[in-house]
Amino acid sequence: MAxxxxxxxxxxxxxxxxxxxxxxxxxxxxxxxxxxxxxxxSKKTTTVGVVIPDISNAIFAEVARGVEDIAxxxxxxxxxxxxxxRKEKEIRVINTLLEKQVDGLLFMGGxxxxxxxxxxxxxxxxxxxxxxxxxxxxxxxxxxxHEKAAQDAVKLLIDKGHRSIGMISGTLQDPxxxxxxxxxxxxxxxxxxxxxNEELVRVGNYRYESxxxxxxxxxxxxxxPTAIFSATDEMAIxxxxxxxDGGLHVPEDISIISVDNSRMASMVRPLLxxxxxxxxxxxxxxxxxxxxxxNKENVxxxxxxxxxEVIQRQSVAEV
Amino acid sequence: MAxxxxxxxxxxxxxxxxxxxxxxxxxxxxxxxxxxxxxxxSKKTTTVGVVIPDISNAIFAEVARGVEDIAxxxxxxxxxxxxxxRKEKEIRVINTLLEKQVDGLLFMGGxxxxxxxxxxxxxxxxxxxxxxxxxxxxxxxxxxxHEKAAQDAVKLLIDKGHRSIGMISGTLQDPxxxxxxxxxxxxxxxxxxxxxNEELVRVGNYRYESxxxxxxxxxxxxxxPTAIFSATDEMAIxxxxxxxDGGLHVPEDISIISVDNSRMASMVRPLLxxxxxxxxxxxxxxxxxxxxxxNKENVxxxxxxxxxEVIQRQSVAEV
DNA sequence: CTGTTAGCGCATTCAC
DNA sequence: GTGAATGCGCTAACAG
Numbered sequence: 001m002a003x004x005x006x007x008x009x010x011x012x013x014x015x016x017x018x019x020x021x022x023x024x025x026x027x028x029x030x031x032x033x034x035x036x037x038x039x040x041x042s043k044k045t046t047t048v049g050v051v052i053p054d055i056s057n058a059i060f061a062e063v064a065r066g067v068e069d070i071a072x073x074x075x076x077x078x079x080x081x082x083x084x085x086r087k088e089k090e091i092r093v094i095n096t097l098l099e100k101q102v103d104g105l106l107f108m109g110g111x112x113x114x115x116x117x118x119x120x121x122x123x124x125x126x127x128x129x130x131x132x133x134x135x136x137x138x139x140x141x142x143x144x145x146h147e148k149a150a151q152d153a154v155k156l157l158i159d160k161g162h163r164s165i166g167m168i169s170g171t172l173q174d175p176x177x178x179x180x181x182x183x184x185x186x187x188x189x190x191x192x193x194x195x196x197n198e199e200l201v202r203v204g205n206y207r208y209e210s211x212x213x214x215x216x217x218x219x220x221x222x223x224x225p226t227a228i229f230s231a232t233d234e235m236a237i238x239x240x241x242x243x244x245d246g247g248l249h250v251p252e253d254i255s256i257i258s259v260d261n262s263r264m265a266s267m268v269r270p271l272l273x274x275x276x277x278x279x280x281x282x283x284x285x286x287x288x289x290x291x292x293x294x295n296k297e298n299v300x301x302x303x304x305x306x307x308x309e310v311i312q313r314q315s316v317a318e319v
Numbered sequence: 320m321a322x323x324x325x326x327x328x329x330x331x332x333x334x335x336x337x338x339x340x341x342x343x344x345x346x347x348x349x350x351x352x353x354x355x356x357x358x359x360x361s362k363k364t365t366t367v368g369v370v371i372p373d374i375s376n377a378i379f380a381e382v383a384r385g386v387e388d389i390a391x392x393x394x395x396x397x398x399x400x401x402x403x404x405r406k407e408k409e410i411r412v413i414n415t416l417l418e419k420q421v422d423g424l425l426f427m428g429g430x431x432x433x434x435x436x437x438x439x440x441x442x443x444x445x446x447x448x449x450x451x452x453x454x455x456x457x458x459x460x461x462x463x464x465h466e467k468a469a470q471d472a473v474k475l476l477i478d479k480g481h482r483s484i485g486m487i488s489g490t491l492q493d494p495x496x497x498x499x500x501x502x503x504x505x506x507x508x509x510x511x512x513x514x515x516n517e518e519l520v521r522v523g524n525y526r527y528e529s530x531x532x533x534x535x536x537x538x539x540x541x542x543x544p545t546a547i548f549s550a551t552d553e554m555a556i557x558x559x560x561x562x563x564d565g566g567l568h569v570p571e572d573i574s575i576i577s578v579d580n581s582r583m584a585s586m587v588r589p590l591l592x593x594x595x596x597x598x599x600x601x602x603x604x605x606x607x608x609x610x611x612x613x614n615k616e617n618v619x620x621x622x623x624x625x626x627x628e629v630i631q632r633q634s635v636a637e638v
Numbered sequence: 639c640t641g642t643t644a645g646c647g648c649a650t651t652c653a654c
Numbered sequence: 655g656t657g658a659a660t661g662c663g664c665t666a667a668c669a670g
Binding site: 005037042 | 663664
């Protein structure tokens with residue numbers, strides 16, 4: 001029995017002949033190791049839990065690929081849990097994952113509240129945040145600098161001569177994709193000496209329809225902005241279509257830029273200018289960090305910030 | 320100890336007072352039940368494995384939502400495993416899930432080969448196919464009638480007067496989204512007495528870029544078709560853009576219809592006509608079926624076919 | 639190199 | 655209604 005265990009776990013202390021015989025028996029009997037029993041005995045499940053805020057969001061799907069590739073590379077299995085963008089569900093899922101004795105936890109995106117912190121604190125296994133951060137150095141995290149990304153996007157608009165720039169924001173309660181990008185927008189304006197105008201920002205919900213709604217609002221303004229910065233690609237595409245539906249040409253009549261560089265940014269006419277988040281890398285790097293943590297290796301504390309890059313395509317023109 | 324177990328498992332044979340005391344102790348000690356040990360002892364994990372062929376495909380994301388909602392309703396957890404559209408990985412993932420002692424398995428989309436069947440056969444827990452089927456009654460499955468869906472789409476084109484209709488197909492090796500839709504296309508032509516022309520079908524890979532490539536091909540034909548049927552929305556959108564990039568107007572110069580009705584179909588100009596697959600329902604129904612199977616309830620054998628519906632939007636016009 | 643032993647943390651008998 | 659005993663299938667330490 002112990003020998004079988006050794007064979008199954010690739011322990012070298014088995015005579016090749018015996019190993020062969022065991023494999024044959026395994027084959028013959030159709031034996032399949034029971035991962036649950038193994039997990040109980042070894043106190044390791046070689047499984048990491050990944051909570052993903054919204055499975056239907058293409059951004060997270062790409063991050064998940066990065067996570068997975070690295071996880072496979074280090075022979076970890078992944079339990080992906082969708083949290084439907086609901087906080088209670090996020091908390092519940094975290095607890096379920098911990099009960100299932102995952103060896104580590106990756107928390108993707110979303111807003112990390114005190115309740116989350118509370119749940120994380122009860123964990124005896126390492127946790128890393130992925131595509132989000134939290135104030136202080138409470139938890140290791142890998143993300144981009146959302147504020148700077150937004151600022152760079154708006155700066156491009158300004159460099160092209162735009163002075164009246166609207167913003168389609170995410171909810172300001174969301175510290176990363178929402179508030180940080182809003183702040184980046186304000187900073188860019190400030191730096192260029194352009195007064196901030198509350199009327200030029202419209203809060204959406206990240207989705208296509210709210211991009212449409214926002215653009216309709218801008219079109220109705222007596223002083224319509226010449227350029228729009230959108231917090232996400234999807235809203236930007238909605239904005240483009242609303243502008244076109246209103247008889248405008250993009251970018252001749254109005255320029256549009258956003259943040260994400262999701263696949264969709266190249267699936268629209270005109271092609272969308274946007275600032276690229278290295279989504280795959282965010283996933284890969286955070287998973288690599290988690291493997292180190294699970295392996296009790298020493299790692300530098302604190303957040304890892306990955307570089308973004310503004311991608312110029314067709315939706316922005318000189319004013 | 321047994322009493323704690325009873326409390327945690329909601330066994331009624333506990334005095335309310337004792338129950339309360341146990342809960343207090345649980346709270347005070349921060350006790351968290353170990354799902355692994357529980358699984359070993361009870362031989363149930365209240366977990367179902369879901370293998371999803373491609374996490375970055377919006378279609379599957381929507382199906383997954385349906386799966387999840389029902390799973391939660393019946394108090395099952397879900398392990399989502401992405402298989403990256405690679406057969407070996409699918410097989411590997413199935414085995415991993417089985418080793419982890421899931422109570423049931425949902426296999427989503429993808430091509431079910433003999434190797435799959437072989438892997439499924441070793442399972443002692445129920446398995447249902449979701450968004451795919453297999454010949455014979457080997458496995459319970461829920462899906463739409465892909466062939467009929469394609470046929471209906473093409474029929475709409477024909478009803479609008481089109482006689483020269485191109486098709487952007489998926490790979491014909493794929494029995495569902497590929498071959499079945501191709502057959503539906505041929506059937507519709509046949510029924511209308513339109514001769515089938517090999518030159519008017521172009522095989523793509525379901526992605527946007529291959530839609531572009533296919534449309535470029537059609538645009539280069541001396542006898543350019545007046546309408547295109549695409550096997551997926553994403554390729555259809557590529558086709559629309561390629562047509563527009565080539566100076567054509569959709570639908571005035573060329574009509575386009577596809578199958579899927581993904582969210583993207585409403586995120587393009589003109590709005591894409593397409594036949595809707597009830598994706599959420601496919602997920603929900605298959606999960607419900609699985610719960611019955613896991614519960615050893617009697618269910619009707621065989622496949623469940625859900626209804627599709629052709630959605631007329633803007634991308635199709637009379638010839 | 640191989641077999642024996644003792645848990646892993648729980649659910650499930652069975653007594654009381 | 656509660657506690658004590660047994661074992662789920664495996665790994666880990668130990669002895670040989």
